[in-house]
């Protein structure tokens with residue numbers, strides 16, 4: 001795990017509509033991992049605890065093979081159960097209504113990756129940073145078919161969030177045609193559902209996103225380069 005830099009790159013998030021059974025979920029995630037992910041998030045809104053445990057456990061092992069952390073959406077108990085089984089690569093993502101981040105930090109320990117949804121609001125980012133977040137997620141930046149009603153945010157926010165000193169994740173409608181804009185605005189992590197899992201050849205889709213990212217330095221680095229040299 002130590003060689004893997006989870007702080008930069010494509011952050012794929014699963015979707016039970018696009019990956020409706022175990023075979024499609026596991027195969028889709030393996031293809032995405034082959035394409036090169038910084039992080040993978042297991043996002044399943046069902047109440048089926050048996051399914052969620054089975055799927056999360058298999059994804060944890062799959063991610064371990066690729067040296068990539070698996071982030072559990074919403075569910076601190078599930079993340080805790082996996083970590084207690086010895087899976088140190090398991091982290092958690094919490095939204096504003098998903099429980100106290102400081103409590104999750106205490107329960108999961110100092111090493112676990114814990115992300116926080118901050119929408120378009122710097123004061124939420126400040127609170128999350130103080131409560132022990134590992135990364136801050138902002139969005140929705142573009143129209144999203146996965147979550148059309150997520151509150152909109154402006155890309156300029158990403159530059160303002162640099163001062164927290166934590167990786168910034170951009171989410172919401174991120175795809176091949178706009179990923180460079182979010183990167184350029186300062187996001188280190190580019191979180192995508194549809195752009196990764198919403199079509200054929202998932203590995204090629206992730207590779208294409210990574211190619212777009214590698215061509216695009218963040219604006220902060222460009223400005224620094226201009227002023228130093």
Ligand SMILES: Cc1ncc(COP(=O)(O)OP(=O)(O)O)c(N)n1
Nearest residue numbers: 073093094095096117137169171191
């Ligand atoms: C990386 C990332 N950013 C934001 C979210 C959204 O979290 P939340 O606001 O809790 O909404 P749901 O995903 O639970 O519907 C996320 N999951 N991941």
Ligand SMILES: Cc1nc(C(=O)O)sc1CCOP(=O)(O)O
Nearest residue numbers: 139140144146150173192193194
């Ligand atoms: C899960 C989620 N949260 C969002 C937020 O703004 O907080 S947008 C979103 C959906 C992201 O899916 P897609 O890449 O298909 O647009």
Ligand SMILES: [Mg+2]
Nearest residue numbers: 074094095098
């Ligand atoms: Mg949530």
